[in-house]
Amino acid sequence: MITEEEQKRYHRQILMLGEAGQERLKAARVLIAGAGGLGTVISIYLAAAGVGTLRIADCDVVEASNLNRQILHWGGDIGRPKTASASEKLAALNSLIRVEEVTGRIEETRIDAIMGDCDLIVDAMDNFPTRYLLNRMALKKGIPFIHGAVRGLYGQATTVLPGKTPCLRCIFPGSPPPEIFPIIGATCGVIGSIEATEAIKLLTGQGEPLAGRLFIWDGMAANADSLVVERNPACPDCGHAERRK
Amino acid sequence: MKITLRSFADFREIIGAREQELSLPEGETVGGFLKGLREVHPRLQGKLFDASGKIKPYILILKNGKNIESLQNLDTIIAADDVISVFPPVAGG
Numbered sequence: 001m002i003t004e005e006e007q008k009r010y011h012r013q014i015l016m017l018g019e020a021g022q023e024r025l026k027a028a029r030v031l032i033a034g035a036g037g038l039g040t041v042i043s044i045y046l047a048a049a050g051v052g053t054l055r056i057a058d059c060d061v062v063e064a065s066n067l068n069r070q071i072l073h074w075g076g077d078i079g080r081p082k083t084a085s086a087s088e089k090l091a092a093l094n095s096l097i098r099v100e101e102v103t104g105r106i107e108e109t110r111i112d113a114i115m116g117d118c119d120l121i122v123d124a125m126d127n128f129p130t131r132y133l134l135n136r137m138a139l140k141k142g143i144p145f146i147h148g149a150v151r152g153l154y155g156q157a158t159t160v161l162p163g164k165t166p167c168l169r170c171i172f173p174g175s176p177p178p179e180i181f182p183i184i185g186a187t188c189g190v191i192g193s194i195e196a197t198e199a200i201k202l203l204t205g206q207g208e209p210l211a212g213r214l215f216i217w218d219g220m221a222a223n224a225d226s227l228v229v230e231r232n233p234a235c236p237d238c239g240h241a242e243r244r245k
Numbered sequence: 246m247k248i249t250l251r252s253f254a255d256f257r258e259i260i261g262a263r264e265q266e267l268s269l270p271e272g273e274t275v276g277g278f279l280k281g282l283r284e285v286h287p288r289l290q291g292k293l294f295d296a297s298g299k300i301k302p303y304i305l306i307l308k309n310g311k312n313i314e315s316l317q318n319l320d321t322i323i324a325a326d327d328v329i330s331v332f333p334p335v336a337g338g
Contacts, residue, residue: 151336176334176335228310
């Protein structure tokens, strides 16, 4: 049930989502995996949109070199856990939602506790091994997984719908080598906003998801493009599920 | 035969076009095609190929949307009107 306060606050989006759509956002529980460049953008927009529960997982503390892009972390937050810094700002932005902090590394032994009973996973990680773990969890639970990644002025995004689309491992069988990657904050804004849009669409049933397509942002040339991507029947993460059919 | 090459990010910068039509001999493989491309664009060495001359394993090479790893990899035969896409994934967040 949407309250009068919520009707006022979300009026401009209720115009397109309807009260039923707003209620779906209110009832949703979303895991945002990472509170860095992507995670701060994603969580601001999902908090502002009234997603009822945001569960934010991160293991790091705020460093000075984060401040060019991680827009929920400010100068006074250096040394604080990113989860605490983010949840404080999000609570101030929208006190009508619940923000849960999950502080610690996302790893196999803790993944069930980290996931809780979330309806959706939004990827804001900075490495592929953890993304593969989240991808496997999404496949296991049959919940959508929204992928995004950035470097410099380039970015990519896709939405994985278990059983319907290629999974992350089908699209990216191998992970790029770890690095201290160059990044302009605005690139996180582009890709993080696309991920937040995908989350809102999936939760409310609006539009067509970015499913079976890899969105590619080329900020150097100011071009957006997409590649059609297909499932790999031999995929180590989802291929056996396909073979059983 | 005519094929289309789609290049993204660093590859688009090196090759100088997002999309271009190219002529290839019948029966050309993806591996042969990419080596030929390196002769035309030497800067692909280091970006697409590693020091030993192998294609970097994480680079996405798609034939009509299918990753060549799920086909015959670099031995995949290119046919007329195929679209070959070369994309370097990014990993940061």
